[in-house]
Amino acid sequence: MAACYQKFDPAAYLQYNYTPPRADFARKDSIVPWKLACLHRAFTEGDVSGELLVDIGSGPTLYQVMSGCEVFNKLILTDFLEVNRQELRCWLQNEGGCSLDWTPYLEHVCKLEGKRPSAWKEKAGRLRHVISDILPVDVHCSQPLAPETLPLAGADCLVSCFCLESVSPDLPAFTRALGHIGKLLRPGGHLLLIGALGESYYFGGPGVRIPVVPLNEAQVCDSLKESGYTLIRLEVYTLPQDMQVGVDDVTGVFFAKAKKE
Numbered sequence: 001m002a003a004c005y006q007k008f009d010p011a012a013y014l015q016y017n018y019t020p021p022r023a024d025f026a027r028k029d030s031i032v033p034w035k036l037a038c039l040h041r042a043f044t045e046g047d048v049s050g051e052l053l054v055d056i057g058s059g060p061t062l063y064q065v066m067s068g069c070e071v072f073n074k075l076i077l078t079d080f081l082e083v084n085r086q087e088l089r090c091w092l093q094n095e096g097g098c099s100l101d102w103t104p105y106l107e108h109v110c111k112l113e114g115k116r117p118s119a120w121k122e123k124a125g126r127l128r129h130v131i132s133d134i135l136p137v138d139v140h141c142s143q144p145l146a147p148e149t150l151p152l153a154g155a156d157c158l159v160s161c162f163c164l165e166s167v168s169p170d171l172p173a174f175t176r177a178l179g180h181i182g183k184l185l186r187p188g189g190h191l192l193l194i195g196a197l198g199e200s201y202y203f204g205g206p207g208v209r210i211p212v213v214p215l216n217e218a219q220v221c222d223s224l225k226e227s228g229y230t231l232i233r234l235e236v237y238t239l240p241q242d243m244q245v246g247v248d249d250v251t252g253v254f255f256a257k258a259k260k261e
């Protein structure tokens with residue numbers, strides 16, 4: 001699986017998935033407002049708390065931690081590829097030249113929080129303040145992060161989006177990876193997992209076709225239970241027909257909130 005990621009192109013990936021038509025904030029049935037609303041609710045409904053949030057397989061994206069950065073004082077971003085870690089560092093350093101302007105996402109999350117959209121600059125500042133590390137990760141390792149990266153007790157919360165199914169050759173590998181990242185989480189800690197349903201491939205750049213293990217809702221629920229989580233909520237978004245733009249064959253997206261037993 002690692003070989004097919006050697007040509008992953010962060011800028012192309014962002015353009016395929018995080019710009020219109022897929023990322024259209026004006027469109028009522030767009031996926032991005034749905035995803036951001038799921039994350040906002042999950043982080044702010046009162047049961048998620050602590051010091052440390054870890055994002056597993058961040059890629060070159062930041063949307064997934066824009067709500068969580070208000071709840072946690074320390075945030076670790078992780079990815080397998082240096083090109084993605086470099087893209088995240090570019091945003092963190094705030095010196096321009098990054099592949100995507102995250103302002104519309106920051107503005108939308110501010111609105112979800114009851115703030116003026118113009119508060120996006122303060123939110124960007126908060127996010128840059130709490131990001132403490134951008135580290136390598138491999139979810140196929142029984143210890144996905146370097147030893148001593150996390151406190152002995154583990155992280156208080158994990159978030160992971162479109163990673164595990166995109167790097168696992170089959171369902172057993174997906175379930176094992178869930179177990180591996182679960183070891184990074186303290187007992188009683190929460191996992192917020194976003195992923196693709198029914199997807200068998202995606203393009204990580206021009207001509208960079210990456211296999212994905214196709215999942216359905218029942219398999220996601222079974223894998224969470226098998227790897228030591230209690231499911232709190234599963235929400236599903238079904239892809240509008242015109243969202244099939246040729247960059248993958250995703251049919252829907254799931255959002256799972258779960259707790260480590």
Ligand SMILES: C[S@@+](CC[C@H](N)C(=O)[O-])C[C@H]1O[C@@H](n2cnc3c(N)ncnc32)[C@H](O)[C@@H]1O
Binds near residue numbers: 008064
């Ligand atoms: C589809 S992207 C998801 C990116 C981002 N989280 C998002 O929501 O769009 C999958 C990510 O998994 C990373 N990856 C590849 N192999 C991995 C591995 N063995 N362990 C962890 N992450 C891996 C890739 O570098 C890529 O950034």
Ligand SMILES: O=S(=O)(c1ccc2c(c1)CN[C@@H](CF)C2)N1CCSCC1
Binds near residue numbers: 023031035199202252
């Ligand atoms: O923006 S998404 O949430 C999105 C976002 C990222 C990805 C996918 C989908 C599907 N392929 C994944 C490969 F891992 C990456 N979205 C999913 C529903 S339809 C519009 C696009």
